[in-house]
Amino acid sequence: MEFRPSMTTLSRNDVAHLARLARLAVTDEELDLYAGQLSAVLDAVAQVQKASVEDVPPTTHAVPMTNVVRPDVARPSLPRDVVLAGAPAAEDDRFRVPRILQEEA
Amino acid sequence: MSSDTLVDFDEVLTRYEPVIGLETHVELGTASKMFCGCSTTFGAEPNTQTCPVCLGLPGSLPVANAAAIEATIRIGLALGCRIATWCRFARKNYFYPDIPKGFQTSQYDEPLCTAGHLDVEVDGETYRVEIERVHLEEDTGKNLHVGGATGRIHGADHSLVDYNRAGIPLVEIVTRPIPGTGAKAPEVAKAYVTELREILLALGVSEVRMEQGNLRSDVNTSLSPIGSLEWGIRTETKNVNSLRSVERSVRYEMRRQAAVLDAGERILQETRHFHEDTGSTSPGRSKEEATDYRYFPEPDLVPIAPDEEWVEKLAAALPELPAARRARLSEEWGISPTEMAWLVNAGAVGLVSETVAAGAPPADARKWWLGELARRANDAGVDLAALAVTPQQVAELVGLVAAGTINDQLARQVLDGVLAGEGDPAAVVESRGLAVMGESDELVAAVDAAIEGNPDVAEKVRGGKVQAVGALVGAVMKTTRGKADAATVKRMLEERLLA
Numbered sequence: 001m002e003f004r005p006s007m008t009t010l011s012r013n014d015v016a017h018l019a020r021l022a023r024l025a026v027t028d029e030e031l032d033l034y035a036g037q038l039s040a041v042l043d044a045v046a047q048v049q050k051a052s053v054e055d056v057p058p059t060t061h062a063v064p065m066t067n068v069v070r071p072d073v074a075r076p077s078l079p080r081d082v083v084l085a086g087a088p089a090a091e092d093d094r095f096r097v098p099r100i101l102q103e104e105a
Numbered sequence: 106m107s108s109d110t111l112v113d114f115d116e117v118l119t120r121y122e123p124v125i126g127l128e129t130h131v132e133l134g135t136a137s138k139m140f141c142g143c144s145t146t147f148g149a150e151p152n153t154q155t156c157p158v159c160l161g162l163p164g165s166l167p168v169a170n171a172a173a174i175e176a177t178i179r180i181g182l183a184l185g186c187r188i189a190t191w192c193r194f195a196r197k198n199y200f201y202p203d204i205p206k207g208f209q210t211s212q213y214d215e216p217l218c219t220a221g222h223l224d225v226e227v228d229g230e231t232y233r234v235e236i237e238r239v240h241l242e243e244d245t246g247k248n249l250h251v252g253g254a255t256g257r258i259h260g261a262d263h264s265l266v267d268y269n270r271a272g273i274p275l276v277e278i279v280t281r282p283i284p285g286t287g288a289k290a291p292e293v294a295k296a297y298v299t300e301l302r303e304i305l306l307a308l309g310v311s312e313v314r315m316e317q318g319n320l321r322s323d324v325n326t327s328l329s330p331i332g333s334l335e336w337g338i339r340t341e342t343k344n345v346n347s348l349r350s351v352e353r354s355v356r357y358e359m360r361r362q363a364a365v366l367d368a369g370e371r372i373l374q375e376t377r378h379f380h381e382d383t384g385s386t387s388p389g390r391s392k393e394e395a396t397d398y399r400y401f402p403e404p405d406l407v408p409i410a411p412d413e414e415w416v417e418k419l420a421a422a423l424p425e426l427p428a429a430r431r432a433r434l435s436e437e438w439g440i441s442p443t444e445m446a447w448l449v450n451a452g453a454v455g456l457v458s459e460t461v462a463a464g465a466p467p468a469d470a471r472k473w474w475l476g477e478l479a480r481r482a483n484d485a486g487v488d489l490a491a492l493a494v495t496p497q498q499v500a501e502l503v504g505l506v507a508a509g510t511i512n513d514q515l516a517r518q519v520l521d522g523v524l525a526g527e528g529d530p531a532a533v534v535e536s537r538g539l540a541v542m543g544e545s546d547e548l549v550a551a552v553d554a555a556i557e558g559n560p561d562v563a564e565k566v567r568g569g570k571v572q573a574v575g576a577l578v579g580a581v582m583k584t585t586r587g588k589a590d591a592a593t594v595k596r597m598l599e600e601r602l603l604a
Binding site: 017021023060061063065066067068069070071072073074075076077078080083084086091092093094095096097098099100101 | 135136137142143144145150151152153154155156157160162168169170171172173174191193198199200201202248249250251258259261262263264265266267268397399402404406407408409410411
């Protein structure tokens with residue numbers, strides 16, 4: 001996995017990019033606020049880099065397990081009315097979602 | 106917008122060299138989904154095969170399907186890949202209504218299988234396709250677009266999503282770029298997917314029904330000026346879901362890109378959509394809006410570490426692979442490599458083999474699949490395997506001809522019935538009344554009528570012009586609407602005229 005070392009400061013543009021990827025509407029003032037706050041978080045996490053890890057094997061998981069699998073057996077699914085009851089909108093037994101593509105000029 | 110005209114295919118090759126590449130997605134034929142126990146049955150009522158895991162509901166936890174991992178390793182082994190000794194799943198983060206979790210569980214830089222190859226043959230020449238990787242991921246849900254023209258996403262008012270498919274295990278097989286195919290690029294692309302499909306069938310890991318979307322390819326195509334050291338900018342034609350379309354999409358992109366380059370313009374690196382009806386491609390989402398999937402290791406799943414012994418056991422248990430099988434069948438059926446290549450190109454090896462297994466002589470099985478059935482598939486614009494006739498039915502048809510119940514001409518009418526869903530050949534013969542007439546009263550009457558109705562011809566035959574009997578046979582066949590056996594009719598006529 002790509003690992004980016006601490007950048008210590010996130011720019012307004014970085015935050016705007018992340019916000020767009022996360023589909024969050026962030027105001028101009030919030031960009032400044034979050035850029036500062038997220039940089040502080042990165043700094044805190046960057047403390048880890050000071051640790052000496054030469055003798056420590058990389059760890060993926062808190063539990064040292066592999067190959068946790070289940071047999072290929074089909075089990076009952078949820079009833080459809082229960083499934084769709086959680087949807088903001090449903091139509092024709094399906095989840096209804098707003099228009100996907102914005103029309104381009 | 107650059108020139109709409111296409112460059113003639115042969116002319117493209119006088120100036121440019123193509124490089125192709127394919128990413129093929131295969132839905133595995135497991136009973137349950139990749140990370141939950143929901144059924145994978147095709148065609149179920151919408152949203153009846155979902156649960157908290159595949160809907161991405163809070164607090165749900167995935168557990169990997171052992172059979173899907175095994176199937177992926179077997180695909181890797183069949184393609185001569187190296188199997189990872191340790192690898193992880195990763196989250197590919199993006200928002201789209203067909204992925205309920207907000208990410209697709211996939212593999213990133215640690216695929217299960219790497220560095221394989223697949224040799225394909227086109228016109229007697231072998232092309233080695235290098236396989237970059239084979240990895241395991243999950244399929245998405247299915248969108249239905251409402252309010253636009255003919256269900257297209259463009260102009261749609263809103264969309265409806267069915268998550269039955271979300272979470273079905275999906276294997277992605279990625280080739281390295283394939284240079285050096287020249288004029289054969291479209292055929293090499295098709296031959297690769299054809300051969301891959303045969304391997305998947307032999308492994309029994311997927312039904313590989315292309316018309317159901319079990320297997321779909323993203324086809325990359327680029328052109329560079331002949332002699333250029335750099336490859337051109339590529340386009341990616343998404344979700345091409347028939348063998349024929351794979352070939353057509355490469356051909357079209359080569360002709361389109363040549364026109365763009367000839368006009369001195371640049372190829373846009375973009376995804377494109379293939380249109381079956383026109384055989385053309387049109388732009389999809391542009392890649393310029395850089396995709397940023399923020400992959401990271403899936404924290405809810407532990408690593409997969411296939412142990413050596415298990416992998417060796419799977420390798421030892423691989424079935425006979427298609428290339429080896431073809432060599433064996435060529436010998437058994439007594440056909441040349443060229444004749445075998447015709448069968449491969451027609452996607453008919455398995456069909457013929459099953460027809461033979463169902464009792465038909467190899468020569469007859471080949472005759473029907475490469476002749477009448479290939480013609481019908483071509484007329485309908487579908488792959489041979491998509492025709493609504495099974496190898497068992499073809500074997501039955503061959504048997505009916507051999508037994509003299511029907512002749513070739515009637516057999517074609519029987520086929521009409523089978524393809525129209527009227528049942529097995531014997532049932533169609535019965536219901537449509539297509540059996541060859543024996544030496545019945547009706548046939549005797551027809552023979553006598555032909556002689557009486559054509560006294561001049563009859564006289565010629567009596568006078569020694571034996572070949573003139575053909576006209577009388579034709580007359581009988583006409584009155585019996587093809588149901589008589591021509592040899593029988595000829596014999597009966599000769600008995601009457603030459604005795």
